[in-house]
Amino acid sequence: MTERSWTKLWKAAEAARRRAYAPYSKFHVGAAIECDDGSIVSGCNVENASYGLTVCAERNAIGAMVLQGRKPKRVSIVVDHVRPVPPCGVCRQVLAEFAEMNVEVRSKTLDGQELKTTVGELLPFAFTSAFLDEAKPKTKKQR
Numbered sequence: 228m229t230e231r232s233w234t235k236l237w238k239a240a241e242a243a244r245r246r247a248y249a250p251y252s253k254f255h256v257g258a259a260i261e262c263d264d265g266s267i268v269s270g271c272n273v274e275n276a277s278y279g280l281t282v283c284a285e286r287n288a289i290g291a292m293v294l295q296g297r298k299p300k301r302v303s304i305v306v307d308h309v310r311p312v313p314p315c316g317v318c319r320q321v322l323a324e325f326a327e328m329n330v331e332v333r334s335k336t337l338d339g340q341e342l343k344t345t346v347g348e349l350l351p352f353a354f355t356s357a358f359l360d361e362a363k364p365k366t367k368k369q370r
Contacts (some may be wrong), residue, residue: 235301236261237335239269240305242245243284246335247271256312260316262297286320289325302346305322308348311340311342316359323353324347 234260244257251274259269270287285304292299302322306312311334314322322332328347335341347353 233260233301235267236303237305239267239354240284240303241337243269243271243288243306244307247284248273250274251276253275253292255307256284257295258288259303260288260292261300261302262295263300266295268292268297268336282313283318285314286321289321293325298328301330302326302332304332304359305337306334307337309336309339313342313344319346319350320353322351323355327352 239259240257242254242257243259247255247257249255249272254272256272257269258271260269268288268291270284270289270291272282272284273287274281285302288302289299299322304312304314305353313319313334314332320328322348326346328345330346331343332346332349333341333343
């Protein structure tokens with residue numbers, strides 16, 4: 228992917244960031260996913276006074292992608308912070324559920340600093356459905 232091809236994705240993530248609902252942390256995040264069909268879905272973080280109910284921008288974008296029946300091709304995140312911020316652990320696990328490990332994930336600050344990584348680099352030992360599909364060893368009682 229060329230740097231130029233990221234332009235639409237960055238714009239979508241920044242537009243989503245501006246819609247973030249973050250009255251408690253003041254940490255506004257926008258995410259955009261380019262899907263396998265070329266469409267772009269976005270999401271923003273939505274906080275709640277009961278912090279455990281807060282939903283991150285990345286997970287909101289993934290939910291929109293799933294609703295449209297798409298798969299992720301690449302992910303962009305925009306944050307108003309002094310340095311690029313990677314997805315949290317929960318978002319990494321959710322990304323691993325839907326994306327191939329080589330899907331590129333980029334985080335960018337408003338002043339242009341950028342972090343480039345992949346889903347696999349963010350979560351090298353992801354818990355995936357492969358673990359659920361593997362045969363369980365039989366115990367002595369089952370033999």
